[in-house]
Structures are given as structure tokens and as C-alpha cells.
Amino acid sequence: MSDKNGNLIDKLGRKINSRGYLIDDFGNVIDKDSRQIFEKKHLMNEEIPKILPFTKFNIKNTLGDFEMDPLGNPILDRDANGNLIDR
Amino acid sequence: MIQIPPTAETRKFNECDIIGDLPRDEKGNVIPGDLDDPNNKGKFLDENGKETNQRGYLIDPKSGDVINNLNGDKMFNKSELDERGEVPAPFNVEKHNFNPHQARGDFDYDKNGKPLIKKDSKGNFVDKRGSRVSSRGYRIDPTDNMIDNYDRKKFDSTQMTPDGDLPKLFNYNGRRFDITDCIG
Numbered sequence: 673m674s675d676k677n678g679n680l681i682d683k684l685g686r687k688i689n690s691r692g693y694l695i696d697d698f699g700n701v702i703d704k705d706s707r708q709i710f711e712k713k714h715l716m717n718e719e720i721p722k723i724l725p726f727t728k729f730n731i732k733n734t735l736g737d738f739e740m741d742p743l744g745n746p747i748l749d750r751d752a753n754g755n756l757i758d759r
Numbered sequence: 760m761i762q763i764p765p766t767a768e769t770r771k772f773n774e775c776d777i778i779g780d781l782p783r784d785e786k787g788n789v790i791p792g793d794l795d796d797p798n799n800k801g802k803f804l805d806e807n808g809k810e811t812n813q814r815g816y817l818i819d820p821k822s823g824d825v826i827n828n829l830n831g832d833k834m835f836n837k838s839e840l841d842e843r844g845e846v847p848a849p850f851n852v853e854k855h856n857f858n859p860h861q862a863r864g865d866f867d868y869d870k871n872g873k874p875l876i877k878k879d880s881k882g883n884f885v886d887k888r889g890s891r892v893s894s895r896g897y898r899i900d901p902t903d904n905m906i907d908n909y910d911r912k913k914f915d916s917t918q919m920t921p922d923g924d925l926p927k928l929f930n931y932n933g934r935r936f937d938i939t940d941c942i943g
Contacts, residue, residue, distance in 0.1 A: 682943025692860040693941050703940040709930050719770035720941075722855045723929045726787060726918070 689718040760909045763832045767849050774854040775912040776827045777816045777834055777846075779805030787918040789815035812844035829911075857913040859938050862905055864892035884923075893923020896939075 675681050680688050688694055693701045699712035701720055710720050736758030738746045748756045765772035782790045791813055792804040803811045810820045817826050823837035825846065839847045846854070864886030866874035874896045879885045884892050893899050900906050903916035903923070918926055927935055 684943070686943055688943035691858055692943055694943050701941055703936060705940075709934075709936050709941055711931075714931060716768050716770045719856070719858065721770070721853060721931075722857070723931070724855055724926050726926070727852060727855070 689715075691718045691720075693718070693720060760911060761827055761829055763827065764834050765850060767853070770853065770856050772850050772854060773856050773911075773913055774816075774846075775915070776829065777825050779809055779811040779815055779817045779828065780807050781805050781811070781815045783915055783917045785917060787915055791815045812840070814844040816844065816846070855914070857905075857907060859942050861907040861909075862897050862913060863939075863942075864888075864890055864896050864898055866896060893919065895920075895922060895924040897923060897925065899923065 673681050673683070675685070675687075680690065682688050682692075682694075686694055687696070689699065689701070694703065695712075696702050696706065696708070699715075700708050701710040701712075701715065702708050714721065736746075736748075738748055738758040741747055746758075748758060751757045761776050762769055762771045778789055779792075781792070784790060791811060792799055792802075794801065794803060803813060803815070805811050805815070805817070810818055812818050812823075812825070817828055817831075818824065818837075819826050819831075819833065822833075824833045825835040825837075825840065826832060827834050835846050835850075841847075841851075845851045864874070864876070865888050866876065866886055868874055876884050876886070876892060876894065876896055879889065884894050886892050886896075886898075891899050891901070893903070893905070897905050897919075898907065899916075900910070900912065903919065904912045905914040905916075905919060905925070906912050914925070920926065925938065928938055929935055
């Protein structure tokens with residue numbers, strides 16, 4: 673269902689995204705009490721990540737390729753858009 | 760139903776699509792076939808005799824590529840797996856994807872928004888179409904695994920709570936939330 677502005681809504685008239693999650697005016701996923709659960713930037717295909725007690729990962733698989741300074745901080749550059757990048 | 764091969768952007772990959780027919784321990788960890796069983800000829804085999812790797816992922820016996828358990832199509836190249844047989848990032852972390860709308864039974868709701876979950880003549884919880892659900896309203900198969908509308912397994916019964924609820928879900932702040940509070 674859509675409202676008069678073309679936004680997707682549920683049977684109660686609440687705004688939802690294409691995957692059926694309740695959203696606020698900015699596209700962030702919220703709960704029934706309007707508390708933000710996930711920011712819009714963390715959605716992919718408007719779907720939320722599923723983080724569970726048995727979600728495990730190896731940190732080595734998530735690190736970029738960079739050197740460390742003597743204090744143990746990663747040495748990073750920035751691209752033309754100001755985003756931090758590895759080497 | 761299954762995206763072949765999976766892409767990270769769609770957030771549809773679920774490890775249940777590539778795991779062989781194998782038992783799990785009480786924590787839901789897959790127990791791969793016995794490599795030392797002389798009948799297995801040095802291979803990890805599932806209950807149907809299909810070859811898996813050490814993590815229980817189905818593999819093509821010739822190429823070693825990971826294949827799915829729907830039609831045997833390739834999901835990951837052997838070269839993408841790490842030394843422990845794990846699939847590449849982000850699929851090694853984001854491997855429990857599902858959409859709650861496709862895993863909930865079809866219910867009428869009371870004035871407070873609670874689903875009216877009935878029982879059939881055998882005492883099983885069912886939705887209004889007669890499909891089996893858990894006491895918390897999630898679609899389940901005869902062995903209590905959570906399934907979606909396409910009958911594809913999304914969670915093993917050992918990963919569900921004793922009353923058939925989803926395992927705990929967290930957001931990026933570490934706050935636990937109930938997914939039924941977030942769906943329209």
C-alpha cells in the first residue's frame with residue numbers, strides 16, 4: 673500500500689521500506705515505539721543485518737592493508753572524496 | 760528463492776543453503792562427517808553420502824567449489840575459501856539472512872496486535888492457512904527448523920529458542936531488539 677505521497681505504508685498507515693521494515697522520515701529502521709534500530713546507511717537492499725549470538729568473524733578478514741605507526745595506530749590515506757583508504 | 764551466486768548487496772545469503780544434511784550439536788554447530796570412517800574413504804560426507812568440506816559445506820567432488828543444496832549450482836569458487844574451508848567475507852559473517860515477513864505465519868491479530876496462533880487436532884501450532892508454526896509464530900518444518908514461504912530452511916531447530924522464537928538479534932550498538940517490533 674502507498675500513501676498519497678507514494679510512500680509505502682503498512683495496514684496501520686506506518687511508513688515501511690521495500691523489505692517491510694518500519695522506517696522514519698529518513699529511512700532509518702525503527703521499532704513500533706519509534707526507537708531507531710538501524711541507520712539507513714547500514715541497510716543493504718533496504719534489508720537489516722542479522723547479528724546473532726553466534727555471529728563470529730575473524731578480525732583479520734575485515735582489516736584493510738596498511739602499516740602501523742610506532743604507537744600502534746594504522747597509517748591511512750584519504751581518497752579524493754575524503755574517505756579513509758588503505759594502501 | 761536462492762541467489763546464485765550470492766551477492767553481498769542483496770543480503771539474501773543464508774548458510775543453510777550450502778550446508779549438507781548433517782547433525783548439529785546443542786549449540787547449533789554443524790558436526791561434519793567422520794573423516795576417519797573407513798567407509799568415507801578420507802572424505803567428509805553428509806548423511807546422504809554427498810561430499811562436504813570440513814565446515815560441512817557441500818562441495819563439487821571434482822572442482823571443490825561450494826555448491827547449494829537446492830540444485831547443486833556453484834555458490835563459491837574453491838579458491839575463495841580460506842584454509843578452514845570458510846566462505847569469503849562478508850558471507851562468512853552475514854550468513855543468517857532472512858526476511859521476517861517471509862518466515863512468519865499468516866495470522867489474524869487481536870486488539871493489542873498479538874497474533875492469534877491456534878492449534879490443529881494434533882496439538883501443533885498452525886497459522887490460519889493450516890501451515891505449521893512455532894508458538895512464537897514462525898514457520899517451521901516437521902523437525903522444527905525455521906523455514907520461509909518457499910520452504911527453505913533459515914535456522915536450524917537447535918538455533919531457535921525452546922519455544923520456537925528466533926535467537927537473540929542485536930543492532931550495531933549491541934542493543935537487543937525484537938524483529939517483530941520492526942516490521943509493518
